[in-house]
Amino acid sequence: MDAATANPIIENRTYDEMALGDTASLTHTVTQRDIDLFAAVSGDLNPAHVDPDYAAGDMFHHIIVHGMWGAGLISAVLGTRLPGPGAIYLGQDLHFRRPVSVGDTITATVTLREMKPAKKDVVFDCLCTNQAGAAVITGTAFVRAPTEKVRRPRVTMPAVRVERHPGTEAILARARQGGPIPTAVVFPVDALSLAGAVDAAEAGLMTPILVGPEETIRATATAAGLDLSSCRWQAAAHAAAAAAAAVSLVHTGEAAMVMKGDLHTDVLMHPVLDSATGLKTGRQISHAYVLDVPDYPRPLIVTDAAIALRPELEEKAGIVQNAIDLALRIGIAVPRVAILAAVETLSARMPATLDAAALCKMADRGQIKGGVLDGPLAFDNAISEAAAAEKGIVSSVAGRADILVVPDLEAGNILVKQMIFLSGAEAGGIVLGAAVPIVLTSRADSRRTRLISAALGRLLAAPAENG
Template structure:
């Protein structure tokens, strides 16, 4: 039969003993998609670790996927298009495990002419030849011939964000960190702080106009009575008081509320009363990109507009320190440009080459640097190979250093809005980590941003000598 077409078998054409079959392998994506369609999120059905200890539910849940293969054979092959399902009885004998190759077979055992009905024996066997499902089905076979072009199914991908879940899990079991939440005068800002507190990440200290904070909490439907509240006249005053709280040692994190980032950072970078260190302050996104095997750190997409060579060196040092805290012992750092060759026409390629030489001389340590690299050959081994690039970083980059804020902002938003990525953000290089959340962030992203800041703050006292220390 032509693979481009689907054709049925009419009742009159079908003979007793006729068979058809279909083989598929069970993947984790299959389980997740089945759960999405059915709404069945019982952990015994969708969690591989839990399911391994619950054979009874695994037999039923994964067996239902195998039962779906039987339906596919009946609907596409025997009898095929035009068949009407009347009834089915199945027995689930053994669990279907991830990676199992299941062959679903149907065989006609009876024909009932007066109703045009077929009775078919149904069996699903695994790659070992073991029966995992047996049963019978009754269908009304079509009376007319049908031959139509085979439908092309959409390319469906299951997006997972396991990296963020693991980050949050790493913060659990310890005392939440006191966190100065600056000017939380909107429903979104209050919600972000309360959710982080409920997750055991932070102990919020709300700083801002008291009436506005309580009104925002009421609008959000959140109870903030258990949190410390420090009154401030306006957003600038709230930022100043939050920074002072950190300087006094009463807060270990800063979290942006409903004020502009520039207002908060103005108080942070003040030479007299701020939180500066010997490092340039920079921002990093930890991107959880569906389909990409590891998180991507993108820097700087929010603070430094057009950083100089020296500032880029600090941006890289900050990102490497972040990667270490996230468990990446020797992060691979790609310094991005539009091309992978050094050319005077593109200053970013010259700076990339200089930064790599700085790393060779020990001025930047803790990671492996390469650049200039275009985005494709930074994250795709196939693209790097096509260009003939031999490098420990090319195709395997874990940190992406962008030429300027515009490029970083566009890259992060493209991954977020076109690629379905999550972008957890944190400001680095100050005395304490600073959480920058957005109203558009999902709960998962907001909690991940807080979790990253918490891990950084807890690691700081134990940090290696390269981790930035506060200036006195």
């Protein structure tokens, strides 16, 4: 634990309390979040430091920006430790010797070398070293020392979150590689769903087939300033007719994906689930959200939060298999599946715990393939290694889940919306198990969510060797 965290009191050293040779230091391990915060505050968005995948050819800029972050660490030592509160930073002469990168542990040390009694000014030698002991910053700082003693409780700073979404960016990049596919966009008579289709077309994910009343859709596009030149048309007078027409386009091979527009889910899914003419394949039809949560280190799939209201065991097995197949397609080599319940122990009064145990046994016997299952697990134990360790849970899934299988639709819906609206998650949603992927968005979903959802559909529609 950092000394500043352990000590609730902050206290300065006045000019009269200091002596030549006095020293103080502060150590910090650099994270991408540190660099992001520095870039956000300074406005310096050079990809050399804000893009982790950038090939840092501009090494001079890389050194200066990260070096300035290190200079901030020197300022923190001077402002909080020596001299501490009341000090006035007059100037500095610093030299950036080596680059500072994410993962480096930097120790900033200041040593008092000169005292000027006329104005109570002091001069410090400054040194920042990395974890190997190599100097990354050297130089001098000029400070006017405090003359009055300060001792007060340390201020607790508010938490600051930087929202990066590398998971969804990777999904979008992966999906673009396959090129556009013809997609039946069902009844896009509102600006948001129509914009979602146009965005996906511009991203190279689909060639939209707009299924609905052409005059209404064109009027919506004109009002919203949307270009429909990349779109094809399929006439349908109303929502139910549009849903039926979309299914027909799949059967004739004209559409390889279906995307929901401005109609209710049950209207869209009714012809999809028709036992004679629909898009059933013999697999369980289920829905999965893929979420990129800023404080979680990997994409998180939550299922089923939109189709299966209260699934029985066999339905859950199909839901799990669909989610594993989706995880594999988006690049998760061995998906870790947490079967959620309120507790980690089996209880006859909690059927979800019994289903979880049965699903794990089904995986052991090859009835569910491609992933590693564990359950029942409470939500905290599924996503937090610390919580799992506290409860003594030894598992390759606990704390590191890629897939969360919820007990029922209500639990899943609440969980997903909490992550989106309170935790800053980006999300995409997709219907699995039908003859083609179905992009099933909510009317409240943003254009970004619709784009991510279309990318998921594109990945699922792609041949396995391209996925």
